[in-house]
Structures are given as structure tokens and as C-alpha cells.
Amino acid sequence: MQQRAVVPITVEGLKTACSQCNLQELCLPFGMSDGDIDQLDALVGARRKVKRHQHLYRVGDAFESIYAVRTGSFKTDVLLEDGREQVTGFQMSGEILGLDGISTDAHTCNAIALEDSDVCIIPFANLETLSREVESLQHQFHKVMSREIVRDHGVMMLLGSMRAEERLAAFLINMSQRFTARGFSAAEFHLRMTREEIGSYLGLKLETVSRAFSRFQENGLITVQQKHIRIRDIDGLKALLSHLPCV
Amino acid sequence: MQQRAVVPITVEGLKTACSQCNLQELCLPFGMSDGDIDQLDALVGARRKVKRHQHLYRVGDAFESIYAVRTGSFKTDVLLEDGREQVTGFQMSGEILGLDGISTDAHTCNAIALEDSDVCIIPFANLETLSREVESLQHQFHKVMSREIVRDHGVMMLLGSMRAEERLAAFLINMSQRFTARGFSAAEFHLRMTREEIGSYLGLKLETVSRAFSRFQENGLITVQQKHIRIRDIDGLKALLSHLPCV
DNA sequence: CAAGCGGGTTGACGTGGATCAAACGCCCCA
DNA sequence: TGGGGCGTTTGATCCACGTCAACCCGCTTG
Numbered sequence: 001m002q003q004r005a006v007v008p009i010t011v012e013g014l015k016t017a018c019s020q021c022n023l024q025e026l027c028l029p030f031g032m033s034d035g036d037i038d039q040l041d042a043l044v045g046a047r048r049k050v051k052r053h054q055h056l057y058r059v060g061d062a063f064e065s066i067y068a069v070r071t072g073s074f075k076t077d078v079l080l081e082d083g084r085e086q087v088t089g090f091q092m093s094g095e096i097l098g099l100d101g102i103s104t105d106a107h108t109c110n111a112i113a114l115e116d117s118d119v120c121i122i123p124f125a126n127l128e129t130l131s132r133e134v135e136s137l138q139h140q141f142h143k144v145m146s147r148e149i150v151r152d153h154g155v156m157m158l159l160g161s162m163r164a165e166e167r168l169a170a171f172l173i174n175m176s177q178r179f180t181a182r183g184f185s186a187a188e189f190h191l192r193m194t195r196e197e198i199g200s201y202l203g204l205k206l207e208t209v210s211r212a213f214s215r216f217q218e219n220g221l222i223t224v225q226q227k228h229i230r231i232r233d234i235d236g237l238k239a240l241l242s243h244l245p246c247v
Numbered sequence: 248m249q250q251r252a253v254v255p256i257t258v259e260g261l262k263t264a265c266s267q268c269n270l271q272e273l274c275l276p277f278g279m280s281d282g283d284i285d286q287l288d289a290l291v292g293a294r295r296k297v298k299r300h301q302h303l304y305r306v307g308d309a310f311e312s313i314y315a316v317r318t319g320s321f322k323t324d325v326l327l328e329d330g331r332e333q334v335t336g337f338q339m340s341g342e343i344l345g346l347d348g349i350s351t352d353a354h355t356c357n358a359i360a361l362e363d364s365d366v367c368i369i370p371f372a373n374l375e376t377l378s379r380e381v382e383s384l385q386h387q388f389h390k391v392m393s394r395e396i397v398r399d400h401g402v403m404m405l406l407g408s409m410r411a412e413e414r415l416a417a418f419l420i421n422m423s424q425r426f427t428a429r430g431f432s433a434a435e436f437h438l439r440m441t442r443e444e445i446g447s448y449l450g451l452k453l454e455t456v457s458r459a460f461s462r463f464q465e466n467g468l469i470t471v472q473q474k475h476i477r478i479r480d481i482d483g484l485k486a487l488l489s490h491l492p493c494v
Numbered sequence: 495c496a497a498g499c500g501g502g503t504t505g506a507c508g509t510g511g512a513t514c515a516a517a518c519g520c521c522c523c524a
Numbered sequence: 525t526g527g528g529g530c531g532t533t534t535g536a537t538c539c540a541c542g543t544c545a546a547c548c549c550g551c552t553t554g
Contacts, residue, residue, distance in 0.1 A: 084408045104397075108400065109400060143349055149399065150351075160447065161447075206501090207502095208542075214503075
């Protein structure tokens, strides 16, 4: 995935134009014509900064906007009464947050910044209005929602049918692909979440995650130093998924 | 590998009008005005019968329509290369199938009838066109997609953070609520899926599902006779979920 | 500089659910 | 009417992952 011509980021302009944004290929405007994207510019309102560990929204908050991650990253989670946490996803730049709120006009999960981050606010009423006029926007938005559903099915597969090492391998491969799409190294990256958060996402305890990392390292698949991951044998990781037990 | 059984669209001409359908409250038209629903009538094309164990669509099939279940019920599943199956959902009358296909213009899961069933075919291109004109339809459709996302998060919670009996209790409560919404008894119903399918959905083996049923019966929470379930103590089931260990 | 702390690793041990195995009951069909 | 097969139940055993606990490391703070 090649980056578009580098465009100087608008200097602290409160509104960031989609038409000038280098995340176009990853975000809502993907596949839209330049003309259509210009119309999006009018819609995407202010940006909002969210500091590490702060909530972008919480369960029960009134739903008004969806958000596109510009910089940084987030996790979304759901809490059970007794305190158990289920992380439902990690979101990186260009990805859309808040779709859960549409169904009941209130958010049904929490969105928390994993690092100092920055989102574009997309007022949902305006998005619906504009997407009645701009067919490509309408279609693209539907694709974004559908992609979220497909992603969730993948996670269900992972949680319901895979063993610990398969889950972690799938997670690492997924992270690698998403970093690659953003122009970062496919083989070397920095995880923003803790072992506990990874574990919650994968339906495992943090000790199990840690042990699986260690085992991967022993087997020469990766190198781990705290949150810094280097993938040494991506095919080996992928083989774990095919359940050809480490041919 | 069996050849695609190209089910001839049962002409049956009788295209059912949403405006005349008693599933309105559960289906896409929910919340729309009578006038707006009349417009939907033009859109919902033929119906299609699907016999028990037949596919409504398969992974890889071109995406053209979404479907509303009229009678009967379905499961959706995803398969891993080595044959492991993950059931991603069960769909009852009024519920929408096929949203997974929007993202890539091809279906990403299989939809299989659990009994002889009957769906309304909603050509997606037409739906997008009409929902550019009918605001209430647009909004309702977005809610349907969002509800699916929220539902998936619930399943992730279940798979990632709950123990076997909690999962089954959640499943039974959910089924009971959905039967109730359709005018059936909340306390007594007939499951259309096997123990294995329930297990796949809940991330458990069929033996574990069976044992949990038996344990619930011993504790006076339910009565089980094969697929026939009678709930005797709904509060007891709900208590299992709050993880107040059977006070 | 020490003390405290959050995150991570590692070991010893326990257990919930998987696996293996046998038998049963319902239903379809010859 | 009897047989065969699928779905289900139940018991015995196993093991992957959870739990508990000790310790390490890098940061922060007084």
C-alpha cells in the first residue's frame, strides 16, 4: 500500500480536511473521488485530543458522533458487573470508533486511549445527511460497518475455536499487517497495550500471554523485549494458525 | 465437496409486502411510518425457501442481497482450514442475514437453515438507493448493522470472560427473550440446533453443553428433554450470570 | 539514593473443560 | 417390526490454561 503524495499537515488547524489527510486510504474516504472527499471536509468537525488512559467515551454516554483515529491508538472494552473486562478491539490510525452507539443512541462499550491520541469527530447526524447525497460515502460507510462485523466474527473464531498459541500468533500477524498498512515495519513494532489487555482481548490470562511470548522466542519465531516485538519467522507464525503443528 | 444446489427462486410470485407483514416490529421496518414502509414494499423482492440443512449462502458467494428471515431459523458459521467450525450466530424470524457480505462484495460466512425456512430477499443496491431517499429507512438500517456489532461484542464477552455454565445461562436467557419477542412462551421452547452447534457457538464441546444442561436440571433451574427446554427458575439462571455463585 | 510501583517473567500446582469411551433413546426407513 | 444411525447422556481420565506466588526490571518520586 503506497502512500499518497506527502501533504504537509495543516498547522494546528482545528479542522483537518479529509482531502488533505494522509490516512485517506485507511479511513472513511477510502475509494471516494476527490470531489466527493471535498464534501466530507465540511462534515468532519473538530479534532479531539485524548491523553493516555483517558476515555474517548464510556458505556452509557449519549451517542452523537463516530470518531476516526488520527494519531495514537485505543482499546474498546466491556465490563461485567463483577469487574471482569473483555477488550473487544484495538484501534489504530484511520480506524473508526463508536459504531456501537448507533443501535441505542448510547455507547455500549468504553473507548480508552492507549497513548496520547487524536481523533476526528464525525457528527453522526451530519454523516447520515451527507451520505443521502453522496452515494460513494454511503457505500463506504456501509463497508466500514460491515468490516467491523466481519472482524468481530474473526475474533469469535479465535476465542471459540483456537488454543492459546494460535490466538497469539493470529494477534501478532494481524498487528503486523496493520502496521504494514500504515507504512511501518512489518517485522518490528511496539505494542501499546499491556499483557493483561492482550490477554483480555484473546480470552487468556496475562501469564499465559507472557509464556506464549517466551515460547515463541525460544522457537525462534520472534524476539521480545517488553513491548518491543520483532518477528523473525512470519511463516512459522502462520503455520501455527494452519494447525499443521509447527511443521 | 458437493455441488452448489442452485435453489430455483421459488417464484411463488407472492412477494410479501412489509406493510402487511406481522414481523414489522422485529425486522427492518421497525420504527418506520406506514408511508415509508409502503416504499419498502417495492424493494423487497421475491421470497426464497430454504430447506433444512441447505445453505442460504456460502463463504465466497457474490454478495448481492441481504435477507430477512420470515419463517424458520438459521445458523451462520465460519470454518477453519482443519475443519473446526465456529458458529457465529443463530437467526430467528425478523432478523437480518448477510451483512457480512457488504465489506468485500462476497460473503465471509455460511448461512445454513436449521429447519425448513423462508426468507425475504432484499437486493442491497436497491436498499442503498431507497435509503438515500427515505431517511427513516437509512437510519433503521444503520441501527440494524450497529445492533449486530453490539451483539457480537456480547458474544466476545461470553467467549472471552465467562465460564461454561455462565455461557449456557446467557444463551438460554437470550433465547427465551427472543422467543418472547415473537409471541412464544418465555419459559418453554424448542431449540432448533444440536448440542454441537450450541457448543460451537459458546466455545464449548458438546459434552460440556450436555453436562451443563444436566446440572441445571439437577438444580431445578430447567427441565430438559432433548431439544425441548422448560425454564423453571429464570432468576436462578440470571443469578448465575451475576456470578453471585448460586447464592 | 532509597523506596515504591506497575508491568513483566517464571515456577509450582490446581482445575475446568476437553478427550476418550460406552451406552441409550428417538426417529427414519426397509 | 426391527435395525441402523444420529444425537445425546454419562463416566473416567487427561491436560491446557488458570491460579498463586516469588522475583525482576525500569520508572517515578520524595
